[in-house]
Amino acid sequence: MPAPFTDWLCDWIAPRRCVGCDTVSRDTFCAACGAPDPIEPELSEDGVPIHALGSYQGPLAAAIRRLKYTPCPALARPLGAALAGVLPRAVLEPGSVIVPVPLHPRRLAERGFNQSALVARALAERMGLRSQPRLLSRVRETAQQAELDRRARATNVSDAFTLSARAPRSAILIDDVVTTGATVSACVRVLVAQGTRVIAIIALARTTGRPPLS
Numbered sequence: 363m364p365a366p367f368t369d370w371l372c373d374w375i376a377p378r379r380c381v382g383c384d385t386v387s388r389d390t391f392c393a394a395c396g397a398p399d400p401i402e403p404e405l406s407e408d409g410v411p412i413h414a415l416g417s418y419q420g421p422l423a424a425a426i427r428r429l430k431y432t433p434c435p436a437l438a439r440p441l442g443a444a445l446a447g448v449l450p451r452a453v454l455e456p457g458s459v460i461v462p463v464p465l466h467p468r469r470l471a472e473r474g475f476n477q478s479a480l481v482a483r484a485l486a487e488r489m490g491l492r493s494q495p496r497l498l499s500r501v502r503e504t505a506q507q508a509e510l511d512r513r514a515r516a517t518n519v520s521d522a523f524t525l526s527a528r529a530p531r532s533a534i535l536i537d538d539v540v541t542t543g544a545t546v547s548a549c550v551r552v553l554v555a556q557g558t559r560v561i562a563i564i565a566l567a568r569t570t571g572r573p574p575l576s
């Protein structure tokens with residue numbers, strides 16, 4: 363199928379680039395970087411499936427670091443679109459709200475954007491759903507999860523989140539990188555306590571090693 367005229371026009375004005383290495387590429391990841399290897403969904407400690415584009419390594423990790431630290435917020439769009447491609451249809455429940463894990467207001471002010479909220483918006487546009495970037499608030503400033511062991515990570519984020527608006531019937535939670543799942547689980551508990559069914563947790567990447575700084 364030929365590319366739509368709007369795609370051609372966009373490519374002519376600003377050629378698409380690889381999210382991993384920034385070379386001109388029609389694909390999200392160029393041939394040299396290669397697309398991340400798919401990984402099987404894993405259940406969070408609350409029994410919610412965690413879907414991700416791949417493991418936090420190589421070009422995918424490079425893309426996430428570029429998104430957050432370069433910073434390059436425009437990368438949220440192709441990464442969100444790529445996420446839409448790995449999600450099973452069961453996740454596309456009409457009426458579900460895509461909810462990003464919030465940053466603490468201080469970190470949000472430092473960076474100027476919440477990378478998870480941008481990915482949530484891009485994903486929502488692709489899936490014909492709504493994202494609600496301010497549904498959850500981070501009310502407690504927490505230590506960087508990267509600096510803590512597994513047990514300390516769970517304690518660190520418990521009671522860190524509250525609901526800022528009416529709870530939706532069903533939600534999909536999104537974070538950039540999921541490590542032990544402590545942060546997303548703290549968010550799941552806040553939503554479930556208000557009657558929301560959390561259908562899935564979506565991450566750009568999953569890591570079993572040391573998490574990146576948030």
Ligand SMILES: [Zn+2]
Binds near residue numbers: 381385395
């Ligand atoms: Zn590349």
